[in-house]
Amino acid sequence: MVALADLLPMAQRRALHLEMRDTYARTDRFVAWQAGQLFDRSEGDAWWHGLLAPLVSRGGDIRRLRIVSEPVTDYVRYEFEVTPFANLAGGEAVRWLPRHRASDLRLPGNDFWLVDDVLLFNLASGDGEFVGVEPNEDPEVLAFCVASFEAAWDRAVDHSDYRPT
Template identity: 55%
Template sequence: MPTLVREHLAKAERSAVHLETRDAYMLTDPGFIAWQDGRRLDPKDRASWWGGWHDAVADAAGKGVRLRRARIVSEPVTDYIRYEYDVTFTNLAAGEEVRWLPRRRASLIALPGNDFWLFDEQVVVFNHFAGDGRSGGMELCGDPAAARLCTDAFEAVWNRAVPHADYRPA
């Protein structure tokens, strides 16, 4: 988890939401490459996959912050989305709620142009990505209009999305 997000997550008092809209991220990620090679994380071997990011999420959840992640995905899903689906148990174990929204069901939602984190419906961290999925940096935004746009977009996605336990990648 990038430092900027971790800092704002630690300051959050009520909520932290994350909207993901791309079908692939960081294709050179060692975890994704290992997954492509057939290696899978073992949910029972927590020590092999739990890390600092999980601690930060668990700490926030432990102080009452509701953490939600929504992913808008094209179907059939890409290999990267299938990988994300397979490792989502780590998000759940840390204290996040996760939902999936097939892109065809998102057509009537007004969405920001970038993925984002939103903390306490006030502070937005936009995630910028290059076309090949590499990180293009983050942008901190405290504009109330941006926070309202992101709040409304996230809630619209969340309300249409399928809980992780019920979603099956097509």
């Protein structure tokens, strides 16, 4: 099984991540955030930033695109609030695309990571629990995912300009 944590430090050119769900697993950090409690981000953020550091040092293309329904869910609002620490500080560029602006785009059925030319679909249950990763080596599917990502990226709003409703 291919693991993202193994791929990212070896990436040479790019790491693209497409997120299209309005809710994901209810982590301890999310539950604490919902309750208005402070939580320690340092260990998790340091781990993530460490995975990205080799690609960042190579000047790689690291982008995360979130397609979201508006008004946003609590989970998306949580993601928005932690993005400066979890993602931007690690070297990712992050954009947000309101779902109503994506209606005419061709998009895959699942979230994915594309690390160089390795495509991993993230599978989740209906309530957002992570189910597993499905690698796909079909060059046509890879090309479709790259084209989908780029078309959506071009329409999306940079994190610094996006205001969740």
